Amino acid sequence: LQTCDHWQSRRQCRFCGIEVSLKNQSTIPEKTPGQLAEVAWKAKELDGIRQVVLTTGASSFPGDEVKLLSRCAAAIKKATELPIHVQCLPPPGSSDGLNLLREAGVDTIGLHIESFDREVLARSAPAKAAVGLSTYEKAWKEAVELFGPNQVSSFLIVGLGEKRDSVIQGSERLADLGVYPFVVPLRPIPGSVMEKDSPPDPGTMMEIYEKVAESLRRKGLSSKRSLAGCVRCGACSALSFYEQPVERIICHPARTPQELTRAAAIRQQVFVDEQRIFQKTDADENDWKSTHLVAELNGRIIGTVRVFPVNDNGHWIGGRLAIQREYRGSGAGELLVREAVRFVKKKGCTTFTALIQEENIPFFVQVGWRPSGLLQEYRGRMHQQMKADLSAA
Ligand code: SF4
Structure with a gap:
């Protein structure tokens, strides 16, 4: 016309x-x-x-x-x-x-x-x-x-x-x-x-x-x-x-149902099949309100992390960081964590926390996170509450 x-x-x-x-x-x-x-x-x-x-x-x-x-x-x-x-x-x-x-x-x-x-x-x-x-x-x-x-x-x-x-x-x-x-x-x-x-x-x-x-x-x-x-x-x-x-590996919110399905499959592999933290599925009530970020290499989703707001006071929680086994050590984990920090900051987040498995504390310290509080047990594993440095994003 x-x-x-x-x-x-x-x-x-x-x-x-x-x-x-x-x-x-x-x-x-x-x-x-x-x-x-x-x-x-x-x-x-x-x-x-x-x-x-x-x-x-x-x-x-x-x-x-x-x-x-x-x-x-x-x-x-x-x-x-x-x-x-x-x-x-x-x-x-x-x-x-x-x-x-x-x-x-x-x-x-x-x-x-x-x-x-x-x-x-x-x-x-x-x-x-x-x-x-x-x-x-x-x-x-x-x-x-x-x-x-x-x-x-x-x-x-x-x-x-x-x-x-x-x-x-x-x-x-x-x-x-x-x-x-x-x-x-x-x-x-x-x-x-x-x-x-x-x-x-x-x-x-x-x-x-x-x-x-x-x-x-x-x-x-x-x-x-x-x-x-x-x-x-x-x-x-x-x-x-x-x-x-x-970038060789790019990170972004899942854009299609196929990407969401891949992200869920990677979480299943890591938290259910490998770590046995959950018996059948690691999906929970926080998934629907989460943004699921994914790491993509040559069009293939190789990792994921989710972020969601706790309430309206600016507190966001990150979690379920999972990288497909063959791609661990590729840098995808660090890129996803940095992208998560950038993403929540854009959404107005003022406090960004995550419950981190004890063995992953050094990795998170390296990407700018700090422990807050004492170690605690969660689903049979020791975890540490950690806080992101939002000023670095
Ligand atoms: S730009 Fe605006 S005025 Fe021009 S064709 Fe599109 S809707 Fe119509």
Whole structure:
């Protein structure tokens, strides 16, 4: 759709120029699947294009644009077999719409929140602010489950008046989920509300790119791993030039049901089969409220640790640190513990404790933890309550 239900209203995104091209009749309001398939096929034959990007405005019936996108994607895939990227608002109810797109042959998806600064988002993109961060977050998570980590992205525009930290922290939040934060400078589009605004200065962009690239490295995200779309192309952002080789072992919250299952299997191996601390399962009532962090090596989950808040006073507990036998000594344990500290600190944790088996005390001291209180027996083994140094995270 070259039209958007929000564009002619007060909900219009101020940086957007979707209907500008309609005014001089350089395009048409709605392209059919057949038209797009024909153009894509010709572009492949004549120009050797290697991927297709489909964008759309919002339909007046929420979600209709997703149905149209899926029909277009299916036709293009059939005609060209090219990788396809789509960009849209989170489909209402998320999973049905996302499934429709995946089944139509879409390879990657952009669900663009544009800014994590709430005030700026409300001012610059009221329609997206109305969708709400929690809806975006739900859609990102479901999209990562369907399309895979690194195949889901969100534009973050710098230059809307946002606080710089909102871009950096927002990028880290996305990277934790496996979503590539596509940070771009504002480019005022002639005909848009912001046409007279100025782009951010290059120094600001460089500082932000450096910090965001660090998150990408730690979370194993890379533009080169993206199959299609703006992240893959990279023309609108210099972020890919700041990317460094990703860590050999990366740590992040479990992003898919498969990763959660692997984490549970490793815990079972360690705490039930090897150590016999639990008889049948080590799963307990704290699992549902926990974030399960995992260590990943070459796409394989090799270790896990869980963290959960005790209450609202900033106290978090870590536990069930388990590394698959073959990977002990790989450094995965230390990386997971450091990631756990970073993660809870971001969530507002002020006290982070864990009950540590006696033989593991030296390891935790080495990564900055301190004993607190006396040794105590827990399930037949001596344990030590220990506290993390949050200032080091
Ligand atoms: S929702 Fe998308 S197409 Fe509609 S005004 Fe906002 S950015 Fe433009």
